[in-house]
Amino acid sequence: MRNIFLFIKKFFVFFLFLLLQVISISILATYNKTHQALFSTASNEVTGWVSQQYNDVEYYFRLKKTNEALAMENSRLRNIITEKWDAPDTTKTARLDSLIRDTLGRIRKFNFLPAKVVNNSVNQQNNYITLFRGAKQGVNTNMAVCGPDGIVGRVVSVSDNYCVVMSILNHYSKVSAMLLHSNYTGIIEWDGSNPAIAELNGIPKSAKVKMGDTVITSNLSGNFPQGILVGTVSGNTIDPTTGFYDLKIKLATNFYTLQFAYLIENTMWTEQKQLEAKPVINP
Amino acid sequence: MSTVLKNIIRFIVFILVQAYILDKIPPIQEYLKPIIYFLFILWLPFNISRPALLLVAFVFGLCMDYFSGTPGLHAAPCVLIAYLRPFILNILLPREIAGTSYVEPSIRSMGFTPYSVYILILTFVHHAYLVLIEWLQFGDFLFFISKVALSTALSLVLILITELLFYRKAKFKTNTA
Secondary structure (H helix, E strand, O other), X not given: OHHHHHHHHHOHHHHHHHHHHHHHHHHHHHHHHHOOOOOHHHHHHHHHHHHHHHHHHHHHHOHHHHHHHHHHHXXXXXXXXXXXXXXXXXXXXXXXXXXXXXXXXXXXXXXXXXXXXXXXOOOOOEEEEEEOOOHHHOOOOOOEEEOOOOEEEEEEEEOOOOEEEEEEEEOOOOEEEEEOOOOOEEEEEOOOOOOOEEEEEOOEXXXXXXXXXXXXXXXXXXXXXXXXXXXXXXXXXXXOOOOEEEEEEEEOOOOOOOOEEEEXXXXXXXXXXXXXXXXXXXX | OOHHHHHHHHHHHXXXXXXXXXXXXXXXXXXXXXXXXXXXXXXXXXXXXXXXXXXXXXXXXXXXXXXXXXXXXXXXXXXXXXXXXXXXXXHHOOOOOOOOOEOOOOHHHHOHHXXXXXXXXXXXXXXXXXXXXXXXXXXXXHHHHHHHHHHHHHHHHHHHHHHHHOOOXXXXXXXXX
């Protein structure tokens, strides 16, 4: 017994080194699986606060571009308000109201919550964005996030006032997307090289894909509403070994200048997930 | 200024510089990433005990991780270079100077060549381990080799600039001088 203690004492520094290595690697491993690290709630609050102070300064330099993006979005949205469309018979006007429940029994499925981006990175291999909205404002993990121009990512961890979003520019990010004109569905992934380009995998070569085709979020992705812009096709080579396209997508969102984002809540998310988690009983 | 206070200020400054200046620079090239924060560990005093050095490096790396978003990724390489640092200093330093007359490693206290070798070896080890962890999660061999080589070169340039900009007076320890 005494020899064991002597042995440990002699190599104490080496054992401490091994212990710290094991701790850091295990933190990394668990984080990649669950996105919940040691003290992640407390550290989100602190780093979020520091990032906000930094962003207060940075925000001024981007005011012009941010304003432009928001104005463009406003005009796009105004163009699709039904009041602006004139029916051939002008005695009738169609109206859509924004009640949670309308008289026809339709339910509002997606809620949008605006949020300020306080921290953002583009040059890591796994990029995360911090937003100034948290559990107190009704943010949950797995909520989808889009910007004024297109999709941004998915919420992975929440503290009281901040939330961390895994952006599309992340090796663990997978978003279901489809081609607008042919409805072929694939998965959007990022290879870590260029922050403006993502990949769309799983489109068979029977689909006809031209350069500049629009890619939108698909109806299969639970957290994203269908039809949010992802980007446009900027490279369409066919991989001869698999028979699938190697599609390069130019992302609509400019991650360098992102200042505002919308958190999207799917009000039926829990219901859908509960049903899907139930084992299917075969008669 | 006491050594402890000076190192606490360095701790904060290095993390903020890395998180809010260097990490915000748009990447010119996929493999070229400016990293300088680990210089904090290389600048720690000679006479710090080895367990303390490891713990400081671990806490420093973990703080860096919380700012960059992947906890554990920077902590592991920081602990590794903190573990290797005393061995390399022992080899490079003449016995009579080591830890007796100067407070911390610098060009003045070690001489230009030993100091550059010290910086070069630990920078390379840090980057190799950091990129190795990234590589094991994803990526290919070309990614590993190119990123280690290019990022090490870029870090060495940054360290040189830092040394030139922030001239550190090589302080003698008062009781021996």
